[in-house]
Amino acid sequence: MSSVGQVITCKAAVAWEVNKPLVIEDVQVDPPQAGEVRIKILFTALCHTDAYTWSGKDPEGLFPCILGHEAAGIVESVGEGVAEVQSGDHVIPCYQAECKECKFCKSGKTNLCGKVRAATGVGVMMADKKSRFSINGKPIFHFMGTSTFSQYTVVHNVSVAKIAPNAPLDKVCLLGCGVPTGLGAVWNTAKVESGSIVAIFGLGTVGLAVAEGAKTAGASRVIGIDIDSRKFVTAQKFGVTEFVNPKEHDKPIQQIIVDMTDGGVDYSFECIGNVSVMRAALECCHKGWGTSVIVGVAASGQEISTRPFQLVTGRVWRGTAFGDFKSRSQVPWLVEKYMKKEIKVDEYITHNLNLAEINKAFDLMHGGDCLRCVLKM
Ligand SMILES: NC(=O)C1=CN([C@@H]2O[C@H](COP(=O)(O)OP(=O)(O)OC[C@H]3O[C@@H](n4cnc5c(N)ncnc54)[C@H](O)[C@@H]3O)[C@@H](O)[C@H]2O)C=CC1
């Protein structure tokens, strides 16, 4: 029997409370309303931002909720007026929407979209400001407009990228967040030129994708900085040419990098979410032109600081969301690049588990040996 127009009951990992283990529950998923798409999620990866919200540090965190935002699946059904995708299409849900109509989308200056952000920030859908998830009548909040830790999810039509049907969903799910963020931070946000010296703080998936982006942009030196020296072995495969562990030095890390580079780097990237490191990343940039890009997400209440003189003397401080990629337009292009072997994806996948093992997957993520763990739904 067709599920179109019906409530679907399926398995989902529910975050009932801050930091309490996720619970696999039978969740009711309502049919999509006008402008909405219901997706059968086949594979989802875990991103550190899921752990960040689960930890209670996200000012937008709401509980109970269904986390997850790096996934791939197949459209099960669409609501009234949805023309962008249809049942059977292979898709990647996009936490950063792209409506192509709002002030942001039309500005040509940003990949941020204003169409549904107010609703996704408070865990509901735009149409009626309600959730499509419930357990025996109790609503469960959405997360980042994606909620991919569920076998079925409902997203806005402006938050879904249609991709090539032959792309392996167990791999390209990673193109929903971490890998594009790192590549785009280099290609779109910083626009690193050939010959540049680059410093990357934090060599997790995002930092390694920055390294890959820097290598393809022709950077002459890519300096990786991490407090875990084991990271260097893997990082070399992604383009890191030199490694520094701040724990092995007495001087501030910015001074070490400035001394190594005749005055500082051309570009630096903070891929941790630590506001002290953000300062170091800015201050290791070359006077006159060095640009530092904040990629990491810092906890609620945290603030960045530096002497204004750092900016007066020409350093530039910037940030990036999803690597400044326009999601619906450019995620399919990234999938094509992966299919042509022009960008890495498989190399970031260190573990594969099932949805039922999601708590183990989070433990692995905190362990240091894991880049991305892909869950089969
Ligand atoms: N702006 C955006 O659009 C996005 C931001 N993010 C954020 O990017 C950050 C990185 O994500 P992942 O790579 O998945 O995280 P990760 O936890 O895998 O990597 C962080 C790395 O930083 C290292 N590290 C920790 N403290 C350090 C310190 N004080 N100095 C040097 N290295 C240190 C760790 O050893 C680890 O290798 C997170 O904050 C995440 O929330 C993730 C995706 C998109």
Ligand SMILES: N[C@@H](CCC(=O)N[C@@H](CSC=O)C(=O)NCC(=O)O)C(=O)O
């Ligand atoms: N709710 C969080 C927002 C944290 C944040 O900056 N998120 C990134 C994506 S992180 C992905 O893994 C982002 O793109 N932000 C732009 C946006 O529109 O949310 C908080 O308030 O800290």
Ligand SMILES: [Zn+2]
């Ligand atoms: Zn993410």
Ligand SMILES: [Zn+2]
């Ligand atoms: Zn828009």
